[in-house]
Amino acid sequence: MGAQDRHNEMAPRPTPWMTDDLRLFQETVRRFIERELAPHEARWAERGYIDREVWNRAGEVGLLCASIPEEYGGGGGNFAHEAVITMEMARAIVSSLGNGVHSGIVAHYLLNYGTEEQKRKWLPKMATGELVAAIAMSEPGAGSDLKSVRTRAVREVTQDGECYRINGAKTFITNGYHADLVCVVAKTDPEAGARGVSLIMVETRDLPGFRRGRILEKIGQKGQDTAELFFDDVRVPVANLLGETEGQGFYQLMQQLPQERMIIALGAVASMHRAIELTTDYVRERKVFGQPLLDLQNTRFKLAECKTNATIAATFVDDCMVRLMDGKLDAATAAMAKWWCSQRNCEVIDECLQLHGGYGYMLEYPIARMYANARVSKIYGGSNEIMKELVARTL
Structure with missing residues (x-):
């Protein structure tokens, strides 16, 4: 067998969902990873979190919210763009940038369930890296069983209008250290089981009652910050609920x-x-x-x-x-x-x-x-x- 035959035998199999545009995007992603992420992985792993400004640089080159429509500040692509980013980061053994949660998960909760006002308020800032997003599902006593979350969101009226008062603790939260926007899984009706779960967006900057716990030390993915989050009588507007009514979270x-x-x-x-x-x-x-x-x-x-x-x-x-x-x-x-x-x-x-x-x-x-x-x-x-x-x- 000649060298060319061996090369052909080892060549990657065709990927049916790849296009020429995606291949160009792949090159951009690969260059960014090689230049901005891979050289710093060891330093971030030792410290436990990524440099905050890297989020802004990722936004500048179009790595954030790549599958979000352009009208909301995104790249106008589809999930294949998120797939390319995910696979390039895995190929490069780079895990510190928690973009899968930020762009592949939280951004799509907003896109699919957010009001027009919510989408225009948060998605453009997520696309630029001005906001770093996290989703707070897991709790010290509730992991994969999301119906068992104990974090409570009580609706009440204050002098500033209607709000949710949130109390609870979350753990294993990717991007928790840097998170400016957290999608919180909470019980708005503790007696209703799965139908009592709601998703509430929480902006964390200078928010009374919100605090970050320690950055958790992990076996691997050491540079991707994973933190505890605590909500002690945190009040957010009722308008931060995702979905038309309470109880749609599950x-x-x-x-x-x-x-x-x-x-x-x-x-x-x-x-x-x-x-x-x-x-x-x-x-x-x-x-x-x-x-x-x-x-x-x-x-x-x-x-x-x-x-x-x-x-x-x-x-x-x-x-x-x-x-x-x-x-x-x-x-x-x-x-x-x-x-x-x-x-x-x-x-x-x-x-x-x-x-x-x-x-x-x-x-x-x-x-x-x-x-x-x-x-x-x-x-x-x-x-x-x-x-x-x-x-x-x-x-």
Whole structure:
């Protein structure tokens, strides 16, 4: 087999949802990551959070709210643009910029459920990076079971008009340290179960009763700030409710979570392929018993298994992407993609780390950082056990 044949055999498979415009966008994203993010990852990981001005620079080049209409300050693209950003960041092993939450999740809650006034007030500032957004779901006693949140929002009348008085604590909040705008999952009717959940937008700057707890120290994704948030008699206008009436929050979450789960699946696919690429390069150079590690049958078989899993994952996720962009991706299929791809990603990275030997355990090698970063993907966005339960309900 000649060199060109080998190149063709290793060439990436066609991606059905990619277009020429998306490829140009991909180049812009890649250049920004290489210039503005990758060189600083180690410093941010040591500190626990990204430089605030990076959000503004990301806005300047169009990385923020890329899938939000131009009339609201966004890039005018679609979810494929968010997919490109997600996969490029995973490929570069860059996790500090929490854009998936900011642009792929919070911005779309506003776009889909916000009033015209809310959209025009917040989305343009999110697109420029003037506002950093977070979503506050998890609590110390409530993770994947969103019906069990204890944060309470009580409607009351003050001299300034009607408002919500919010009390509660949130944890594991991505972008929590920098967040200027938080989509808070709260109970407006504690007796109504899922129908008592509402989403309320909270602007945090100089807000009495709002405080940030510590930045949480994590196994991986160390530079992406993850914080505790506390709401002690925090008052926000009733106009900050997302949706026409109270009690729509659980429905809104269920409608939008499939997109969040696709972001996780997309990142997992890109991560698998990157791990295989790094490991193939390593075993070509590494000598064992006087010969390249790649010459050993076990090495070739392990990499063959990894490549097969990565290819299956990419094929499945591409199909999900086509369905999502056609408005036909159901929650159960998104749950399948999330749990299966995150599980396979962890397994593939583990096999690749093993082929690095002792060096795979050293953080100076990218595969070690990938190993640490990947583990949380089986937990956030809804644990994989919950994903399987969602799938099982369709049987």
